[in-house]
Amino acid sequence: MGNSSKLSLALVGLILSGSLVGCSDGRAGAQDAAKQLASAVAALDVGSVAFEGKDSGGANEQLHEVFKALDPVKPVVDTGELTLDKDTATVPLTYSWKIGSGEWKYTTSAQLKKSGDKWLTVWNPATLVPSLAEGEVLGTLSQSPARAEILGAGDAKLVTYRAVVNVGIDKPRLASADPAASATQLAQLVGVDPAAYTQQVQAAGPEAFVTAITLRQDGRTITDDQIAGIPGARAIADSLPLAPTRTFARALLGTAAEANAEQIEKSGGALRAGDTTGTGGLQQQYDAQLRGSDGTQVFAEKAGLTAEERQTLLNGGRRALFQVDMKVGTPLKTTLDPNLQQLAEDILGKVAPASAIVALRPSSGAVLAAASGPGSNGYDTALLGQYAPGSIFKIVDSLAMIRNGMTPDAMVECPATLTVDGRTFKNAEGYPASSLGSVTLRDAFAHSCNTAFINARDTVSQAQLEAAATSLGVAVEAPSLGASAFLGSVPGDASGTEHAASMIGQGKVLMSPLAAAIMAGSVAKGAPVAPQLVLNPGADEAGTGAVASPSAGSTPSAGSTPSAGSTPSAPAPAKASGTPVTAAEAAALADMMRAVVTSGHTGFLAAVPGAPVGAKTGTAEFGSDNPPKTHAWIVAVHGDLAVAVFVEEGGLGATVSGPLLKEFLTAAG
Incomplete structure (x- = not known):
């Protein structure tokens, strides 16, 4: 017996068998039979239904054969208003199938017949699908679009x-x-x-x-x-x-x-x-x-076709029942400059530890390069890294101090060492003796005097530090970025040694290389930079640009890089930004960043052609080694370009990250 004959017999079994429901005479019994039929077909399992002249297993097998091509989708089947005429009744069955991105809806009619004190369901193939003939099953054809660029x-x-x-x-x-x-x-x-x-x-x-x-x-x-x-x-x-x-x-x-x-x-x-x-x-x-989304066609075809017969029928002979048109994806537009991205990656190719270079355009916030070096082992250090920023954070300190009435020419005290609550802070190795004692804020910034900035802790509160950071576009959400990123974390409350450590970008202060570039870019722009990477995010897929906050009490390690593929947790970004940095405040900060090049320890950047470079270095200690390991940072502004360079385990920012920055700025032109 051929497959077509088997299917015909099975469908006849379904037609003759129906649902046996013990009930009293009348409408209620017919309605119960109709509902049982709808539930069984919706589950694609009529194995528990007794069929007249056909065993349940065989009926179930044939039902699966009809709908096999739609597996694993199941329909929703609802009964409509039943029409009763003595010992017969008809009831509409409304089917709804989710096919790809579309919905296939149709209505068939089931006939019920009373036999003794039970109602049987008289079923022909068209009870399953409109116009389905005996010996037919459903088939599908799908077409996937090419992935968008x-x-x-x-x-x-x-x-x-x-x-x-x-x-x-x-x-x-x-x-x-x-x-x-x-x-x-x-x-x-x-x-x-x-x-x-x-x-x-x-x-x-x-x-x-x-x-x-x-x-x-x-x-x-x-x-x-x-x-x-x-x-x-x-x-x-x-x-x-x-x-x-x-x-x-x-x-x-x-x-x-x-x-x-x-x-x-x-x-x-x-x-x-x-x-x-x-x-x-x-x-x-x-x-x-x-x-x-895929395009899908549902059609009726004879059961049991060979592959050759099916191929022949592609040219005709199939009856189309439903179609979902293919939808081509939308290209994702980003601001990445392929030349600058490749340049950054080439420069980092020789760096062994985790590393990153981020470059952006301050005027628009466009992220031009976001490269993570080979030492990052596939992790997005550039956007997601969480590290103590060290002395690049003195840009934030300086803004807070300017807001308290200081100017780049104001005098500050820079002793060789400073003790706070029993902890001794000192300047970086090789700090020039000529810049100790009473110096201008500009000079303290240019040579990165730790003790001068820690000395300001009594006049600059932790809350003022947090506000100054958000004024420069960091430690806030970035709704226009369109990608997951960590934009920094600055506690709003800290005291004693923790507050002192915050003044030199340590303690619980954290930044990503992207955040560092935003901070520098806000100085160049004279207003907070709102970073943008994705230009046309889909409505349901645009990220907030901020990494989710962790459970209460957890603090990410300032020195650790999460493993590749993991989702880092980070302190929640500030709910509200501080008062935006003004053009006048930014001009004072730019003056001091330029002094880092003209009189500080990044004189090598003076040779970069084009617009004058302003910079700030940072060296942040982490871990428990003696001497401790350090993160090496440098940020710079060069015309309408802001760049951050980071090396996870480096020496001093000026000597490790500085040459990488010079190479990038010189080649970027």
């Missing part, structure tokens, strides 16, 4: 489809060759684990192509001839949404690849096997916007 400044293509080759063993091509020998040989050629790959090849079916590695076509060094020299091995051309290089802005952009089982399960039906989805960074955050 991620664009940079001037619509430069940061992530676009690029040519690749999937290199692997094509098992039908092995012929009599030993699968293990070929797998081992290919694994050694392309540099993957031979034991693991051999196991994959041996476990795969006889018709499988087992990918060992996917290589970019551009610049690949393993040739087709080398691959073809291994029995069963071949390279299959393909294309994937990729950045210009494997490492280009990887922590920020994320990656896109075929969805794995876990991603499919968590997607709630949005992803299916074979779909491309984003992992990490902007690719994950804006996945729905970039992915678009």
Whole structure:
């Protein structure tokens, strides 16, 4: 008996069997039978329903066959108003299926017939789907759109489809060759684990192509001839949404690849096997916007078709029932400048510890580069790092002091050491003796006198520090950024040694490299910089630009970098910004940042061509080593460019991060 005949018999069984419901005569019994039918079909499980002339298991099997192509979706089935005519009744059944991004709704009619004291459901195939004939089942065709691009400044293509080759063993091509020998040989050629790959090849079916590695076509060094020299091995051309290089802005952009089982399960039906989805960074955050949605057609076809017969019917013979049009994703536009991003990455390529360079345009807030070095191990140090800023925070101190009536020419005391509540603070090693004693605020800032700024603790409260920080655009939310980021944390309340430590950017004061660039950029702009990275975030996917706050009492380590892929917790950003920095206040700060170059310890920046450079260095101690390890910071403004350079385990900001900054500014032009 053919499959079509089996299906016909099963549907006849469904027609004849109906739902047996013990009840009194009349409308109530018919309504109960109708509701039981609707519930059973909605569950796609009629195994517990007794059928006349057909066993429940067989009926259930045939019902699954009709709707198999829609698995795992189930319909919502509701009954309408029942019409009773003596021993027969009819009831409308309204079906609703969620198909991709659309909803397939239709109404059929079920007939009920009284037999003795029970109501049977008389069911023909059209009870399942309008006009469904005996021997027909549902089929589907889906079409996925190409993933949309991620664009940079001037619509430069940061992530676009690029040519690749999937290199692997094509098992039908092995012929009599030993699968293990070929797998081992290919694994050694392309540099993957031979034991693991051999196991994959041996476990795969006889018709499988087992990918060992996917290589970019551009610049690949393993040739087709080398691959073809291994029995069963071949390279299959393909294309994937990729950045210009494997490492280009990887922590920020994320990656896109075929969805794995876990991603499919968590997607709630949005992803299916074979779909491309984003992992990490902007690719994950804006996945729905970039992915678009599949087009799906539902049709009726004869049951039991072979693959060849089905292919023939693609040219006609299928009856379309429902269609959801494919929607192409929307490209994600960002402000990243590909040349500056690559420049930053090239400069950080020689730095072993975790590191970052962030560059932005103060006038617009556009983030031009946000590079995390190889030592960050895939973590987005540039945007998410949480570190003590050290003396770059003296920009914030100085704003608070200016607001208390000081000027760059005001005199401050800079002793060699200073003791607060039993803790001794000192200046950095090599601090010039000529800048000790009574010096101008400008001179104390230029040479980064720790003791002068700690001396100001009695006139600058912790609350004033927090307000000054937010006035410069840090430790606040960044709603226009469009990406997850940490913009700094400055406690509003601290006393004693903790308040003193805050004055030199330690204690519980934390910043990311992005926050440091914003702080410097606000000086250049003469107003707080509101950073922007994503220009067209989807309505449901735009982030606040601030990392979520942790549970009460937790404080992130100032010296630790969260592991790659983890979501860091950070103190909540300030609910409200302080009074915005004014043009006059910013001019005083810019004057002192320029002095760091003209008379301080970053004289090497004087040679940078173009607009005069203003800068501030920072060296922040962390950990319990003796002597302690240090974070090396430097921030600078250069025309309409603000840059922060950070090295997690460096020496002094001037000697470690300074040369990296000079190289960046000089090449950036």
